[in-house]
Amino acid sequence: MAYNIVLVEPEIPMNTGNIGRLSLASGSNLHLVKPFGFELSDSRLKRAGLDYWKHISVHMYDSIDEFYAVNKGKNMVYLSSHAEKDYCSIPYEDDLFFVFGKESTGLPKTITEKYPDQLYKIPIYSDKVRSLNLANAVSIVVYEGIRNIK
Secondary structure, X not given: OOOEEEEEOOOOHHHHHHHHHHHHHHOOEEEEEOOOOOOOOOHHHHHHHHHHHHHOOEEEEOOHHHHHHHOOOOOEEEEXXXXXXXXXXXXXXXXXXXXEOEOOOEOOHHHHHHOHHHEEEOOOOOOOOOOXXXXXXXXXXXXXXXXXXX
């Protein structure tokens, strides 16, 4: 069983490092779509991913268009705080792609408007919180998927 974690234009190196470690621990593949808000040589990225970075299955793309071209026909779901459906209702299956947007603004409207039936959210029960930390959100979704497939 393998999932695919996709980060579209990630901005915070520590989040990406933590998500890299999570991808290795969960047996998932990590897909990073440029532009990044940091350099891959950033020490904070390396520190968050510890010495695991060399073992992580990482795929990099210069743009969202390249990502879609390379992964054409793959089953994808999109995570957004603007979705109506709950992440627990995702039809979890092997090789599923979980697509997450950047920390500051989430997924672009061009994606959320194009795939409304594939949009899911993690509920937030406080009006004082706009969104969850990206690394936490990825963890919730990936491990719910593992729980569902086992």
